[in-house]
Amino acid sequence: MKKIAVFGKPGSGKSTLSKALASETGIQLHQLDSMVYTKNGELVDRSSFDEAHERILSSESWIIDGFGPINSFHQRLEAADTLVYIDLPYLTSYWFVTKRLLKGLVVKPEGWPDGSSVLKGTLESYKVLRLCPKFWNDDFTARLKVLSCRKSLYIVKSVSELNDFVYRSIK
Template identity: 25%
Template sequence: MRRISVVGTSGSGKSTLAGEIARRLGIPHIELDAIHHQAGWTPMPAPEFRAAVAERIAGDTWVVDGNYRTKLGDLVWRRADTVVWFDLPRSLVMRQIVTRTVGRAVTRRELWNGNREAWRDMFSRDPARSVIRWAWTTHATNRARHLAAQEDPAYGDVTFVRLDSRRAVAEFLDGLDGQATSG
């Protein structure tokens, strides 16, 4: 594993998992949300986003986290040798995302480019504004998309690792110890 894409529903823990994989392997971590969400939650225009991501994944080793296949197409997966799909049950994802989002709103923690979680967005019915609503509405679609991708011959050279529990994550991470690479 040298070029790894970590995917999953918002709130599943993709960034935390990707950061830990990168740390254990000694390779760069690229967080797509940090690139995409500019100041004021303004999305980076698609051509600029693609160019910025392409530049970052040009190297031989990396861990990318994020689901931006609509905007990026197969840019990341064409370079990836491994896709780690963090596929936790919806109930657990929802518990995690509500806890995380409330915590961020209370502490006013900056995420990327000056952006912070806002109380009003948490309660919005618009999935584009509420990450909680987004996680709820995209969970089943993400699962179907990733299940289909595993069977797609276009990704025949990609190793898929599906992690569907915290125990599976711990076992996967334990298996990475001692695999650090230079690059």
């Protein structure tokens, strides 16, 4: 486990899990939201993102948390030796997004870009969650399983699995 891609719907616990993995393994964590957005919440220049993403992928080890532009996502799936797909029920993801908003009124959420609006990000997360069934579906899971013949694949389907993941996968 040296190149780890962590991905899933908004509000699935990617940032929390990734931070715990980084802490346990000593592998550097790269949170895509902080790479895709500037400190004021605007999108970074695409070529700048692509250069930074390529540098990370070519490094010896990494944990990348998030989705990002679709072609970079597919590059990560190919480059990673470990895929962690967090596929919590939609109701749970909606609750986690709402909880992040409420908590974000007091403290910056885990993995949240500095200076970005938590309210604006939450509304975007709700919008993305509505669209997720078109992408995060059984066809996607089947494609992941094909990839897993040459890498480790973990599909986390419940909060209890999410809470136990780091301990089970590292120990």
